[in-house]
Amino acid sequence: MRISLQWLSEYVDLPAPEELARRLTAVGLEVEAVERTGQGLDGVVAARILSSVKHPDAEKLSVTSVDRGDGRPLQVVCGARNYQVGDLVPLATVGTTLPGGTRISKAKLRGVESFGMLCSARELGLSEDASGLLILPPDAVPGTPIATALKLDDVLFEVNVTPNRPDALSHLGIAREVAAATGTPLKRPAAAPREGGPPAAEAVKVRIEAPEKCARYAARVVEGVTIGPSPLWLQRRLERCGIRAISNVVDVTNLVLLELGHPLHAFDLDKVAGAEIVVRAARPGERMTTLDGKERVLDPDDLVIADRDRSSALAGVMGGGDSEISAGTRRVLVESAWFQPATVRRTAKRHGLHTEASHRFERGADPGMVTAALDRCAALIAELAGGTVRPGVVDAQARPAPRTTVRLRWKRPGQLLGLEVAAGDIRRILGGLGFTERDSDGEGATWEVPSWRVDVTIEEDLVEELTRTLGYQVIPETLPRLALDTPAIAPRLEAQARTRVALEGHGFREVVSYAFVPPQDLEAFEPGVKPVALKNPISAELAVMRTSVVPSLLRTAAFNRRQGRDTSRLYELASAFWPRAGADRDPPAVERPVVAAVLTGRRSPLSWATTGEPSDFHDLKGAVESVLAALGVEAVFEQAGRAVAWLHPRAAALVRSSDGARLGALGEIHPRVALAFDLPRGVLACELDAAALLAASRLVPGYRPIPRLPAVLRDLAVVVDEPVAAAAVTALVREEPLVEEVTLFDVYRGAPLAGGRKSLALAIRYRASDRTLTDAEADAAHARIVERLTRAVGAQLRA
Amino acid sequence: MADLLGQLESLAMGAREASASAADERALEELRVRFLGKKGELSAVLRGMGALPAGERPRVGEVANRVRDQVEALLAARKASLAGAALEAELSGPALDVTLPGRHLAPRGGRHPVTQVREAIVGVFQRLGYEVTDGPEIELDWYNFEALNIPADHPARDMQDTFYVDEATLGPGEQKGDVVLRTHTSPVQIRAMLRAGKPPIRVICPGRVYRSDYDMTHSPMFHQVEGLCVDEGITFADLKGTLAAFARAFFGPGTRTRFRPSYFPFVEPGAEVDVSCTICGGTGKKDGKRCGTCKETGWLEVLGAGMVHPRLLANVGYDPARHTGFAFGMGVERMAMLRFGIDDLRLFFENDLRFLEQF
Numbered sequence A: 001m002r003i004s005l006q007w008l009s010e011y012v013d014l015p016a017p018e019e020l021a022r023r024l025t026a027v028g029l030e031v032e033a034v035e036r037t038g039q040g041l042d043g044v045v046a047a048r049i050l051s052s053v054k055h056p057d058a059e060k061l062s063v064t065s066v067d068r069g070d071g072r073p074l075q076v077v078c079g080a081r082n083y084q085v086g087d088l089v090p091l092a093t094v095g096t097t098l099p100g101g102t103r104i105s106k107a108k109l110r111g112v113e114s115f116g117m118l119c120s121a122r123e124l125g126l127s128e129d130a131s132g133l134l135i136l137p138p139d140a141v142p143g144t145p146i147a148t149a150l151k152l153d154d155v156l157f158e159v160n161v162t163p164n165r166p167d168a169l170s171h172l173g174i175a176r177e178v179a180a181a182t183g184t185p186l187k188r189p190a191a192a193p194r195e196g197g198p199p200a201a202e203a204v205k206v207r208i209e210a211p212e213k214c215a216r217y218a219a220r221v222v223e224g225v226t227i228g229p230s231p232l233w234l235q236r237r238l239e240r241c242g243i244r245a246i247s248n249v250v251d252v253t254n255l256v257l258l259e260l261g262h263p264l265h266a267f268d269l270d271k272v273a274g275a276e277i278v279v280r281a282a283r284p285g286e287r288m289t290t291l292d293g294k295e296r297v298l299d300p301d302d303l304v305i306a307d308r309d310r311s312s313a314l315a316g317v318m319g320g321g322d323s324e325i326s327a328g329t330r331r332v333l334v335e336s337a338w339f340q341p342a343t344v345r346r347t348a349k350r351h352g353l354h355t356e357a358s359h360r361f362e363r364g365a366d367p368g369m370v371t372a373a374l375d376r377c378a379a380l381i382a383e384l385a386g387g388t389v390r391p392g393v394v395d396a397q398a399r400p401a402p403r404t405t406v407r408l409r410w411k412r413p414g415q416l417l418g419l420e421v422a423a424g425d426i427r428r429i430l431g432g433l434g435f436t437e438r439d440s441d442g443e444g445a446t447w448e449v450p451s452w453r454v455d456v457t458i459e460e461d462l463v464e465e466l467t468r469t470l471g472y473q474v475i476p477e478t479l480p481r482l483a484l485d486t487p488a489i490a491p492r493l494e495a496q497a498r499t500r501v502a503l504e505g506h507g508f509r510e511v512v513s514y515a516f517v518p519p520q521d522l523e524a525f526e527p528g529v530k531p532v533a534l535k536n537p538i539s540a541e542l543a544v545m546r547t548s549v550v551p552s553l554l555r556t557a558a559f560n561r562r563q564g565r566d567t568s569r570l571y572e573l574a575s576a577f578w579p580r581a582g583a584d585r586d587p588p589a590v591e592r593p594v595v596a597a598v599l600t601g602r603r604s605p606l607s608w609a610t611t612g613e614p615s616d617f618h619d620l621k622g623a624v625e626s627v628l629a630a631l632g633v634e635a636v637f638e639q640a641g642r643a644v645a646w647l648h649p650r651a652a653a654l655v656r657s658s659d660g661a662r663l664g665a666l667g668e669i670h671p672r673v674a675l676a677f678d679l680p681r682g683v684l685a686c687e688l689d690a691a692a693l694l695a696a697s698r699l700v701p702g703y704r705p706i707p708r709l710p711a712v713l714r715d716l717a718v719v720v721d722e723p724v725a726a727a728a729v730t731a732l733v734r735e736e737p738l739v740e741e742v743t744l745f746d747v748y749r750g751a752p753l754a755g756g757r758k759s760l761a762l763a764i765r766y767r768a769s770d771r772t773l774t775d776a777e778a779d780a781a782h783a784r785i786v787e788r789l790t791r792a793v794g795a796q797l798r799a
Numbered sequence B: 001m002a003d004l005l006g007q008l009e010s011l012a013m014g015a016r017e018a019s020a021s022a023a024d025e026r027a028l029e030e031l032r033v034r035f036l037g038k039k040g041e042l043s044a045v046l047r048g049m050g051a052l053p054a055g056e057r058p059r060v061g062e063v064a065n066r067v068r069d070q071v072e073a074l075l076a077a078r079k080a081s082l083a084g085a086a087l088e089a090e091l092s093g094p095a096l097d098v099t100l101p102g103r104h105l106a107p108r109g110g111r112h113p114v115t116q117v118r119e120a121i122v123g124v125f126q127r128l129g130y131e132v133t134d135g136p137e138i139e140l141d142w143y144n145f146e147a148l149n150i151p152a153d154h155p156a157r158d159m160q161d162t163f164y165v166d167e168a169t170l171g172p173g174e175q176k177g178d179v180v181l182r183t184h185t186s187p188v189q190i191r192a193m194l195r196a197g198k199p200p201i202r203v204i205c206p207g208r209v210y211r212s213d214y215d216m217t218h219s220p221m222f223h224q225v226e227g228l229c230v231d232e233g234i235t236f237a238d239l240k241g242t243l244a245a246f247a248r249a250f251f252g253p254g255t256r257t258r259f260r261p262s263y264f265p266f267v268e269p270g271a272e273v274d275v276s277c278t279i280c281g282g283t284g285k286k287d288g289k290r291c292g293t294c295k296e297t298g299w300l301e302v303l304g305a306g307m308v309h310p311r312l313l314a315n316v317g318y319d320p321a322r323h324t325g326f327a328f329g330m331g332v333e334r335m336a337m338l339r340f341g342i343d344d345l346r347l348f349f350e351n352d353l354r355f356l357e358q359f
């Protein structure tokens, strides 16, 4: 809400602007910006035109003599014609720079000297009007700076009025707050119009057919008006508050809106068919053209203001073109109503309209202002547009304005704030804000809420009134007196922390990416996927909720490659989102926290000390194994084949817990996916299900005694066929009870081995827990292993 | 006898000279064999002892033993000296180039700045006894708005631009009202209270939130941390004390806090909380110039807070006559921007490694 201090000062005495801004902010009406107008017009003064003759050599120019207050007439050449000798006009003196950047210097125009320039409103940056000189009010004194003469030197506040405070959406509303905060009296604008002629009720009838949506509809009739432009002061007031001036009658309704906060609407009464106003629900399929020129199809939930034949306004939102005030309007019907906030809001939303009127009605207009605003408006129309106000208000008061009362117990502020507020202070503060004490006893008092404070309904609201007046600084600082208790760290948070450390230790860097992604990213990733979609995404790029975090990481990797970073290790802990399968609707979707990582480029950073080998599957697997180890998860890796759509079938693994639960997948991304994400071949990715990991985790390890008896070490090299998995071989080795540990330390292919064969070299540690193992026992165990391998996987001992 | 003693004498002298000129360990070994070996010079002398009268033998034997000890000592000393020289020669050799960079088998990993700051915020409240909790990001309208005293058709809904979920994509069956991407972490207040069943409750809820807004200072996804404390006798003074303690712990010991009245539908009374500017220390001036971070005000708005609205307590079945509570919320990115001096919110989500690697 823009507030003009010049205007505001008509209702209350103001402190200096800085102090006023501080006080308003302190009571919850934050002043977000301060603007000073009338700047940049130094050197422009009021001047009286003493004489004007035609330029001897130029048809369109005149040579004037003007008085700028020093008694020495000045010659100025001028191109305008809209003035008369004796008028007061703005003179830009030599040396002045106008707001548009024009610098005024002594000039010769077609041979005639000119000592300055007479200005239009546009040249002064005051309005778009360039049709002629700006004619100043006749009471201006020559020589007065133009900013003073036009009262341009104003200070404008941009006040952030929160949605609960519709009462502060006007100059009077802000003045009320200033008066309460500074303890100065409030001066209300005069209201009552002078009336004449036959009663208004004979000119128009008002009927409310939807009383649940319109609590009151009052109207006045002004006849014999002349439509024309508003006086400058009025236009300027509107413009400073961001409203375009249109015509005197319309401008007055807007002026009263900004002054008193109550939205009004003016109709051309001669266009009201049947001389009847009906407040009713729109009919199905009904159409109306609103003032913005759009034809709208109305909804039966819309409340309209109609005449006998058709609707002529969206109630509380916008008028219709049919009954608009126009140049020929003679009889005006002024509407002042109270519409139900939710109705106005729904209609405004439905039609995509947000107007000064809807803004106030949907927050709650002051029911006590209906007739006061109407009177003020009618009086101003009669004053500025001529005409006579017909006696009386046509008032269809479907129900009386409610009187809200709220009880405040004397001890409640102390209970809620930790600061006792004395009864005397409570009375002073609430009284100053317009609350009326109805009855009181030892326990508390009942307060009648002023009609404009639609936000105050419960005891806590009254406590807030106290605090915002006293200021939060008076409340002490304490700490809650709670039972001393320290909650345990939840296992899922512990698991998350360990996962991070494990991945970061492997060189992965966390990224944070949007949870919504382009649908084609998911489609490329997992063809046929059906993600949860947004109704109103910002763009198609952010349209569906990701079912996997990997696509976001691939995008990030591709982005960084474009920045020249071929090597990256990225991870993210976030949720993947899925539609629900079951009947339970709370929560509305499935959210699966996942651990995702992507690896591209070199294994090690470019360095003299490392080789430049590209990362491969086992680099990623190493990182995954570290995560599993950090969580104490016993897992197995198995060939995924084509089970994971986004992985290369020849380099894809599933991770399962020891009891078979699927923990996730890892591998090289599918060539199709690489292509879709603009990545090279060989990019590695994994995604693990955080909940499944947690379920399989053992965060507190169990202790095993350190062996006291010596071990026997034996190496074993066996040759097997290529498809035989390393894990199958080591598992067979472990079947031997004396084996404590087996480490695969070499894999060899090539001569002298036959094609399709590979040699696996194993370091085996034998140990018995109850005795020192003899060489003979170890040899026997070793032989059993060789025999088992030969039998099970066709292994041959390598010579 | 004198002859034998003379031979021993010259043997000792010869050993002294020879060991002094021995060049290495091998030469020393040769000397040991030459002087002390079975066929060495000392043995040769001792063999001559048989010809001596018995009375003279002990005397000669005594001298021979002394000479043996002398020679052994000479050889050992020379050996030590040679080893010392060799070590010194090794130590004096060319040094390696310590300026060559260290060996990194993997790049340096790390955490996103938003996570770092979120963990710092949450950590302060964990030390104050708050339990970390969370809730879904795809949320029912009821939790995100209704239960928080933001009814449908209420203008307070305009305070947050909401993403709505297409219900047809949520699976079969009827929905319980609109489904949204949560616009704040405040719905976790409701879920936490329902989960707890009854006070006391003290939770801190970090999480991702979504608003349909995108420019230099707005991101469609960002992070908030929400706090809630409900019990008997909780006051606004407790809220002030708690947030003042947080501000000192997070921003530094000298940090001051300021509460200003404001409006959030789920609290009453409500406040915006400012902390003294972290850049200029609250003076509004930095190096004699206007402080741009706080726009010369000396204060930074960082938190929203207030006393839990009684309607919320009633909505979750708590007794507003008996229990009171406070709630607060803050934007993690805002805190991170202040902590690191970052001026463009979008950097957090672009994930340029040149940005991320700075933290």
Ligand SMILES: [Zn+2]
Pocket (backbone or CB within 6 Å): B277, B278, B279, B280, B281, B282, B283, B284, B285, B291, B292, B293, B294, B295, B296, B297, B298, B299
């Ligand atoms: Zn500052």
